[in-house]
Amino acid sequence: MxxxxxxxxxxxxxxxDFRQLCKALDASDPNVGNAVQQLATHxxxxxxxxxxxxxxxxxxxxxxxxxxxxPLKLSILPGGTFDMVIETLPAAAARSGIxxxxxxxxxxxxxxxxxxxxxxxxxxxxxxxxxAVDHRWLGLDRPSLDPAVSNAKIxxxxxxxxxxxxxxxxxxxxxxxxxxxxxxPLPLFGNFDGRVAGTVRQxxxxxNARLHDFCTETxxxxxxxxxxxxxxxxxxWFDYRMYHxxxxxxxxxxxxxxxxxxxxxLGAFRGKARKCLVLDLDNTCWGGVIGDDGxxxxxxxxxxxxxESFLAIQQLALDLKARGIILAVxxxxxxxxxxxxxxxxxxxxxxxxxxxxxxxxxQDKPSNIEAxxxxxxxxxxxxxxxxxxxxxxxxxxxxxxxVAVPELPGDPSLFPALLASAGYFEALSFSQEDQQRVESYxxxxxxxEIRTKSRDLGDYLGSLEMQISFAPFSAxxxxxxxxxVNKSNQFNLTTRRYSExxxxxxxxxxxxxxxxxxxxxKFSDFGMIGVIIAHETDxxxxxxxxxxxxxxxxxxRRVEEAMLAQMVASAQENGVTTLIGCYIPTAKNAMVxxxxxxxxxxxxxxxxxxxxxxxxxxxxFEAGDLPFSFAIADPEGILE
Amino acid sequence: MTEEETLAKITEVVRxxxxxxxxxxxxxxxxxxxxxxxxxxxVRIVVAVEQSLETRFEMNDITELQTVGELIDLIQRSSG
Numbered sequence: 001m002x003x004x005x006x007x008x009x010x011x012x013x014x015x016x017d018f019r020q021l022c023k024a025l026d027a028s029d030p031n032v033g034n035a036v037q038q039l040a041t042h043x044x045x046x047x048x049x050x051x052x053x054x055x056x057x058x059x060x061x062x063x064x065x066x067x068x069x070x071p072l073k074l075s076i077l078p079g080g081t082f083d084m085v086i087e088t089l090p091a092a093a094a095r096s097g098i099x100x101x102x103x104x105x106x107x108x109x110x111x112x113x114x115x116x117x118x119x120x121x122x123x124x125x126x127x128x129x130x131x132a133v134d135h136r137w138l139g140l141d142r143p144s145l146d147p148a149v150s151n152a153k154i155x156x157x158x159x160x161x162x163x164x165x166x167x168x169x170x171x172x173x174x175x176x177x178x179x180x181x182x183x184x185p186l187p188l189f190g191n192f193d194g195r196v197a198g199t200v201r202q203x204x205x206x207x208n209a210r211l212h213d214f215c216t217e218t219x220x221x222x223x224x225x226x227x228x229x230x231x232x233x234x235x236x237w238f239d240y241r242m243y244h245x246x247x248x249x250x251x252x253x254x255x256x257x258x259x260x261x262x263x264x265x266l267g268a269f270r271g272k273a274r275k276c277l278v279l280d281l282d283n284t285c286w287g288g289v290i291g292d293d294g295x296x297x298x299x300x301x302x303x304x305x306x307x308e309s310f311l312a313i314q315q316l317a318l319d320l321k322a323r324g325i326i327l328a329v330x331x332x333x334x335x336x337x338x339x340x341x342x343x344x345x346x347x348x349x350x351x352x353x354x355x356x357x358x359x360x361x362x363q364d365k366p367s368n369i370e371a372x373x374x375x376x377x378x379x380x381x382x383x384x385x386x387x388x389x390x391x392x393x394x395x396x397x398x399x400x401x402x403v404a405v406p407e408l409p410g411d412p413s414l415f416p417a418l419l420a421s422a423g424y425f426e427a428l429s430f431s432q433e434d435q436q437r438v439e440s441y442x443x444x445x446x447x448x449e450i451r452t453k454s455r456d457l458g459d460y461l462g463s464l465e466m467q468i469s470f471a472p473f474s475a476x477x478x479x480x481x482x483x484x485v486n487k488s489n490q491f492n493l494t495t496r497r498y499s500e501x502x503x504x505x506x507x508x509x510x511x512x513x514x515x516x517x518x519x520x521x522k523f524s525d526f527g528m529i530g531v532i533i534a535h536e537t538d539x540x541x542x543x544x545x546x547x548x549x550x551x552x553x554x555x556x557r558r559v560e561e562a563m564l565a566q567m568v569a570s571a572q573e574n575g576v577t578t579l580i581g582c583y584i585p586t587a588k589n590a591m592v593x594x595x596x597x598x599x600x601x602x603x604x605x606x607x608x609x610x611x612x613x614x615x616x617x618x619x620x621f622e623a624g625d626l627p628f629s630f631a632i633a634d635p636e637g638i639l640e
Numbered sequence: 641m642t643e644e645e646t647l648a649k650i651t652e653v654v655r656x657x658x659x660x661x662x663x664x665x666x667x668x669x670x671x672x673x674x675x676x677x678x679x680x681x682x683v684r685i686v687v688a689v690e691q692s693l694e695t696r697f698e699m700n701d702i703t704e705l706q707t708v709g710e711l712i713d714l715i716q717r718s719s720g
Contacts (some may be wrong), residue, residue, distance in 0.1 A: 019659065047656040082685075083680050199709065241699045242683075252687040618692065 004178070005231045006253045007043060008260055010406040010422035011095075012397070016044035020054040022048075032059060033066035033099070038401040040094035046084060046255055049091040056090045062103065068381065068402065069099035070270045075126035075172075076104040077113055077164070079137035080249035085259060092259035097381060107247060110137070114164045117171045128269060130177040130262070131161065134249050140181070140203045143188050143196075150198030154206055158214065165218045166553065177221045177265065180208045181228030182250075184238050221269065221428060228254065228261055231421065248476045261423060268426035274404060275378055275425075277320060278369055280387035281331035281338055281360070285317075286310045287412065291337045291490040291552060291588060301347025311414040314349040316416045320352060324434035325425055326376060328357040328386070330368040332555060334490065334590060335360045335447065343607030356438075357448050362591050364556060365392050367398035371448035384424045388412070389553070390523035395460055416444055422450045461557060461627035464521040468559065468628040473507035480528045481516055484549060489588040492549040493581065493595060497570040498533075510537045513570055517563055519554055529554045530563055534579070542578035545569060548595075558626055564599050568621045580604075581614040641719065646712045657681060667709035695719060699701045 015021065016194045021039060025032055030106050036059070039052055059066060070091070076082060086104050089156065093100035102123035105113035110133060113119040135141050136155040144150040165176045189195050208226055214253035215222045229237035232254060240252035250258070259436040265272060282289045287306045299306040300314075327350070330340045338360030342352045352358070357375050359368040363389070373380045381402040387393050393405045405420045408415055427434075469620030473481060482500040489495065496505070505513050517530030529551040536541040550559060571579060581596040588596070600621075641649070651665045658676040671677040677685070686702055689711070695718045705711055 019656075045688075045691075046658075046684065051659060067645075081680075114658075185670060241696075242687075245699060245703060246683050252683075253691065401645075469712070 005421060006236070007258050008256055009043070010418045011041060011043040012393075012405075012407050014044055014048055018042070018044075018048050019033065019051045022051045025055045025059060026063045027059055027064045032064060033069050034401055036066055036094050036099075037069060037097065040091050040398075041397075041401070043622055044088075044091055045101065046088055046252070049088040049259070052091040052094070053087055053089070056094060056099070060099070060151040066099040069097055070272065071099045072128070072266055072270055073101045073103070073124060073126045074266065075121040075124055075129040076102060077110040077121060077131050077133075078104060078107055078131065078189065078249075079110055079133035079241070081107050081247045082249070083251060084248070085132075085542045088255050088259045090258070091263065092128055092263035093266050094263075096263040097272035098266045098270060100263075100264060104320070105125070107568055108137075111160075111164060114167045122168070122171050125276060126172055126174055127491060128174050128177060128221070128266070129172065130166055130179075131168075131248070132179060133161075134179070134199065134225075134247075135181045135184070135204055136206075138207070140183070140207060141200060143200055144198040145196065146204075147197040149205055154203055154210070157207060158210065162214070162218060165220055169219070175221055176217050176224050177262075178211065178215065178221045180211055180226035180236055182226045182234055185234045189243065211359060221265065223265055225258070228258055232257065250552070262300075264423045265428075268428050272381070273424070273426045275324075275382040276326040276328055276356075276372070276376060276384070277317060277425075278328045278330050278372055278383055278385045278403075278442055279317060279351050280385075280389065281329060281333065281341075282394065283388045283412070284386055284408075284415075285314060286341060286348075289552065290341060291333055292487055293342055293343060294489075298341060298345070300341065300345060301635075306412065307347070309411075309415070311347070311349060311492065312416045313412065313419075315403075316419060318349055318354065320425060321438055322435065323425075323427075323430065324437045326356045326378075327354055328372045328376070329355050329359060330365050330372065330387075331360045332552060333360040334367075334494050334588065337490075357446055359396055359448060359450075361450070361557060362451050364399075365564060367450050368448075369396060369400060369403060371450045375446070375448040384419075384422075386415070386419060388415075389522060392463060394463070394523070398460055398463070409608055464557070464627070465556065466519060466521045466522070466628050468562055468630060470563075470630075471516050473503065473511075473516060475504075475507070477516045477528060478503050478507065481531055484528065484531050485547060488549040488551070489586070490552050491547070491555065491592055492547075492589050494547060494584045495586050495589060496547055496584075498547075511546070512574070513567065515563065515570075517550075517566075519557075520558060526551065526554055527576045530559060530568060532563060534567070536558055536576075537580065539578075541576055543567075543576050544580040545582060558628075560595065560599060561624060562626050562628055564616075565621075565623055565626070568618055571618045577618045579618060581616065582613045583614070585610050585612075641715075643712055643716070646715050647708070649692065650689060650708060650711060650715075654685055657684045657688050664676055665708050667707065667712065668709040670706060689715070692720065 020639060025035055030412060037055060051187050069294050082104060086102055089102060090100045103121050105121040113121045139153055140157055144153055168212055170174050183201050183204045188199050193199040196202060237254055242248040281286055287310055288297055290298055300310050301307045317327055339488050341348050342350060357372045359372060367387060373383060383398050384404045396403055397405050404424050406418055482503045488498050511533045513534040515532040516528055518527045519526045531547060531549050533547040534545045537544050596614035599615045604613040604614045604615045655661050655663050658681060671682055690696055695712060695717060701714050
């Protein structure tokens with residue numbers, strides 16, 4: 001993934017047929033507003049954003065209500081060529097929950113439009129007006145080394161801006177958005193620029209510093225354009241070529257980012273900023289899988305690069321909480337396992353009482369996220385869901401399109417900057433009330449009732465394009481098999497441990513059936529994720545399943561059904577008519593207590609030590625339709 | 641890139657930018673003969689060509705462009 005901010009790396013990639021999807025937006029569809037927002041929530045090129053903008057315009061012209069988007073009328077008074085921004089903006093605004101109508105004054109007609117109540121931009125009766133001027137328009141683009149002159153220049157820039165804001169306020173009754181000024185990379189003295197009052201750099205510093213009071217005084221909203229330029233670098237922001245040719249005020253590469261940030265500001269203006277951060281745990285808040293690796297082995301805290309990266313994520317979450325963002329957890333885990341680091345790990349920054357709702361279970365994440373929203377009594381559109389797992393993200397996006405789900409790369413050190421840059425938690429004000437709001441949610445890490453809805457998981461699983469491959473144990477697979485056998489705790493029916501030497505013996509005939517399973521989908525290659533070892537019993541026509549384990553990362557994907565089908569096929573070839581399943585309960589494997597029953601085994605007996613036995617009648621097996629294609633490719637030669 | 645590939649790339653970009661999949665371009669196509677290819681579209685097309693080829697043209701080269709053939713030559717020069 002590219003990490004350039006200009007490419008909005010926190011948004012998922014747009015589908016190839018994006019333009020066709022925009023054209024297919026149907027005015028008679030009651031959910032068309034949702035569809036618009038869903039399309040808008042991609043990493044859009046300028047052309048794609050323009051395409052969506054056109055479709056939004058078409059729907060607006062047909063008088064279609066685009067709920068849940070909130071209508072907003074924006075006038076723009078641009079100091080340069082703004083057409084490309086104006087075309088891109090409606091799509092970016094839809095991403096932040098706004099159905100935007102834009103009216104722009106002609107380039108460099110800022111004052112002419114502001115002072116003329118009949119001008120298009122004013123007669124449009126905007127809800128808010130953007131005054132998009134930069135240091136050049138404000139006359140701060142040349143140094144004035146006499147402090148009296150440079151001060152006069154800044155004063156006059158402010159007088160000009162104030163008059164425009166007042167005129168707009170008088171004629172429209174609506175507030176203005178004013179922009180902070182990026183500093184061009186054109187130092188005069190160099191390092192000494194900041195020490196001389198009249199350098200361009202110092203005048204802009206002074207101008208930007210006074211802008212905050214100006215906003216308070218005039219009731220204006222501040223658009224931190226300087227912050228955008230800073231994030232991508234002023235060397236990239238200023239494109240003098242395009243300025244001289246076409247009066248583009250900044251580089252065209254920055255337009256999507258500029259529009260994204262302006263859209264978020266408009267969203268916040270309409271009360272659309274998000275309120276709650278929902279965190280996954282394994283490999284999002286710490287490195288590793290708590291249920292398998294255990295408290296001592298997860299990576300969190302100082303001492304390792306990985307541990308520090310996850311610490312930085314926790315720091316950001318806590319900083320957000322301190323400014324009033326509610327924190328919640330949604331994790332596929334046993335509740336007690338998931339809570340253990342919060343309670344017992346000395347290096348965890350997040351503690352149980354930082355989390356308002358704590359959902360650790362094996363239900364699908366959309367159901368849990370809905371439960372979190374209901375418990376907090378906030379809308380789903382107030383949630384941001386942070387998860388390292390691409391398939392979980394895809395499922396939440398598909399099931400709950402209004403939940404914001406940032407893309408995350410594999411590298412956890414990049415998570416905090418991506419989450420922060422995505423700008424979900426825009427604020428137009430900050431008060432003590434905001435800080436106290438979190439307390440009012442009584443962060444007590446409560447568990448919310450899940451009302452599991454019947455979701456059509458079939459479509460979702462099909463869309464993952466999963467490829468599964470099966471093979472008996474092999475020398476190449478042996479180290480990973482041994483690792484799984486000795487490490488897996490949760491999806492592990494018997495928790496029997498065997499050394500690599502013993503695995504080799506199973507491979508060479510000590511077991512009558514061995515199976516290693518690999519899985520990949522369009523997002524990632526999971527590698528080996530399942531193991532079965534079975535032995536013939538004395539009766540010869542039965543196999544007893546000694547080991548059945550799976551990686552928890554592939555839960556809910558029907559892998560266990562595919563494994564059973566594979567074992568049944570092999571049983572049939574070998575004249576085996578009965579499979580005997582064994583479940584040995586431990587502190588960690590409660591999630592598989594129903595495993596054999598769900599697969600159609602019959603309960604047989606429970607032994608004194610709690611071990612349960614189940615029987616499966618092989619001839620009665622009926623093959624179902626499973627969402628896998630069977631991988632032919634076998635790069636590691638495990639099918640040999 | 642061969643000249644044909646470059647023309648195909650330009651056609652793809654122009655179709656995207658003008659939102660018209662029926663546009664057919666040749667070396668001799670002139671901007672003012674293609675519907676919708678106005679001065680603003682020209683900026684967008686130049687920008688999009690630059691971004692899709694990850695190159696930057698010189699200002700004077702852009703201002704002198706008249707035909708698609710000249711754009712192809714410019715691209716060939718810039719990437720050569």
